[in-house]
Amino acid sequence: MSSNQAAVVADEAARPGRCRITVESDRAASFDVGRNELLLLSAIAQGVEYPHNCRVGTCGRCKTRLISGRISPMVDFALSPLSNQELKDGYILACQAKVRGDLVIDVKLGGTSVLPVRTVSSRVVRWERLPGEVIDLRLKLDEPLRFNAGQYCTIAESGSFVRRSYSFYDAPPAADSEGAQEVGFLVKRLPGGQFSEWLFERDRVGTKVWLEGPFGMMGVADHDRDGLCVAGGTGLAPILSIVADRLQRSTGARFTIVFGLRTSRDVFANEALQQLLARYPERLRLVTILSHEPAGSSWQGPRGLITAALDAQLGVDYRDVTAFVCGSLPMVEAVEKTLQRLGLPPERIHADKFLPTGY
Template structure:
């Protein structure tokens, strides 16, 4: 990690730009990146604890105020998660900002979540079909890797250039020791190159490459109660976050609102039952079905996940931490609803899934 304290005598190397981050306490931290490199990738590659999650310009976690200097945005900011007010105030997305000159930035570095990104080989030890066109995929890593709750990695069959990102559903070890095996919930997407290949036949014993961990999720007061909203396989990082919080806090309680289309798509009964057994009365799971046939025997909630988010849920929205994982539209709708209910914006942590190839 090449981090330099402020020193006017230090010269930037040819072909590089100097990035200076100004802290709210008046401190300054600097590092170098090559001109025309992407700001976030260059920082993360140096081990700098830069806030980020999706890395594709969707989640907004890496939003950064540009105080001085010039970048080239690689996405249309009007289509980004930045508000008009943030754009006018000089905010950019670090993951989509190509560095053109020396920069002065206003962004909060360091939340204790940064772990070294590693690429390791792995072997498929579980390939299990679940309801709802989901595969429970487990990989035995040739070298153990540490990750934080809610993070994700990219995986690929050995020899293939088709790489996809998935969140770990495992709970990190309480002592922070690295994991020798990790699991993912993979939804079949019609026409999806990776998921269609994975579903075609049992892939047990196949060699994979795993790169990660990436992203930041679940950063909040450990003892604060949590409301988790998951759409489909967005449940994977929620399983990791809730399991981690339950073992690190003696008092925090959690509500999981889990949305799928119909009763036959409830793929996670086993995972949720295992989590419930550990949590006892500190966990409540509320499934909700958006397309359950009229007249079926389903006695639970029906509708979109936002239909479950009402005062009748019985939580203090003003003092809860929210964790939302699922497709882009669902997450944005839940964010809006939670703010209406009084959840503080800085206590909403979101992981927005975007299928590969989506502009």
């Protein structure tokens, strides 16, 4: 046995059941995970700044090139957001990859501060029905919680095994504070959905709710670049968080929010939007477009699918903005294609694809 082979054997003996993950471009960032653990979840649990958002294999943010080593995919990567060329080049999704042994990978770590994932108890302090079958759910936390703009957490009623993911609509707490004392979410009713149907049954003020988070990396750096935010339905929640945060951090960045809904009767969160517009009248613009508004109504705004609002007349320099796109999977994918066709570089499109978690 060579000296190098002996060193490997000794190292594995010192780490029983552990696998070394070596980052090709930054070996100082290498870390260990347990054999058969999911690569992404183990990394973020250790505070590794691993790119991710959905954690269920739909957004593609955690794509990673596998240079050497063996993993077991939890899904068929051919049906994932990975392109055919990326599959040929050895890319995997870290959130769906069980580690079977030592790996060498290529992935760009960093880009945002990683906050520890915590479990916090809370009580419902606001349960307000909004238009469009949406509830404004506000929780008072028993312990302060820190999160970044555009992040989300999982929520569960105390004693229930039904957990669902929702994005914070608040701007993140001040950097010099202990964290947020309250957090808010926009919950759309999903017919047959266990959590949303339970939530809509009656006023839940006073109910104990558990939160786990934060997760995701939507609110990336580069705060001074102008932004285009495209939200479908309750995809507005992370957009509100990101826009409020960016407008506070930057003195000059301008933002356009394109908000897509079905009809004028579905327009919600108008108070929060108007407050932002009043605070930053020169730096924020709102375009609300309705896809199914009756022809004879008094609606004076644009009509059509949300992609219809994304054209040269919008007054956005698509080549120079950062885009944040949040909503249902089909809507986000259609918007991504439209923005790229208009000249927006793919690396500056940050998407949060909402997918029903189950019933």
